[in-house]
Amino acid sequence: MGFLTVSLLLFILGVMFFLDRALLVMGNLSFLIGLCLLIGVKSTLSFFLKKGKIKGSIFFFLGFFVIVFLRLSIVGFPLQIYGLFQMFKSFLPFLYDSATKLPFIGRYLRNPQLKKMVDEVSAKGPSV
Structure with a gap:
C-alpha cells in the first residue's frame, strides 16, 4: 500500500x-x-x-x-x-455506494440521477 x-x-x-x-x-x-x-x-x-x-x-x-x-x-x-x-x-459503482455512506457528503450523493449516471458510465448495469 x-x-x-x-x-x-x-x-x-x-x-x-x-x-x-x-x-x-x-x-x-x-x-x-x-x-x-x-x-x-x-x-x-x-x-x-x-x-x-x-x-x-x-x-x-x-x-x-x-x-x-x-x-x-x-x-x-x-x-x-x-x-x-x-x-x-467497473469499480465505480462500489466507490459510489461507499461514498454515499460517508457522514457529510453522502446525503448529497444519494441522488437517483447521479446513481444512474454512475451505472451508465461503468457500463455494468444497476448496482445494488
Whole structure:
C-alpha cells in the first residue's frame, strides 16, 4: 500500500507542477511496483491482459511510453488517465455506494440521477 500511496502523491505533485515529467514517471513506476507487491506479479500481468481491460492497458502504457521516451507529458498524461479510467470503470459503482455512506457528503450523493449516471458510465448495469 505504501508504493500505491506514494504513486498517488507523485501523480498529484506532477499535476500541480504543470505535468512535471520526472514526477509522473516516478508515480508510474511506484504504481506498477505497488500493484505487483500488493497482488503479485502474475496477478498484475493477468489484470493488465484481461480481455475487458486490454484497451485501458494499451492507453496506459502508450501514455507511459509517450511521457518517458517522447517527453510529451501533456499528451501522455491524458492517455494514462483515460487508460486508468477504462481499467477501473467497473469499480465505480462500489466507490459510489461507499461514498454515499460517508457522514457529510453522502446525503448529497444519494441522488437517483447521479446513481444512474454512475451505472451508465461503468457500463455494468444497476448496482445494488
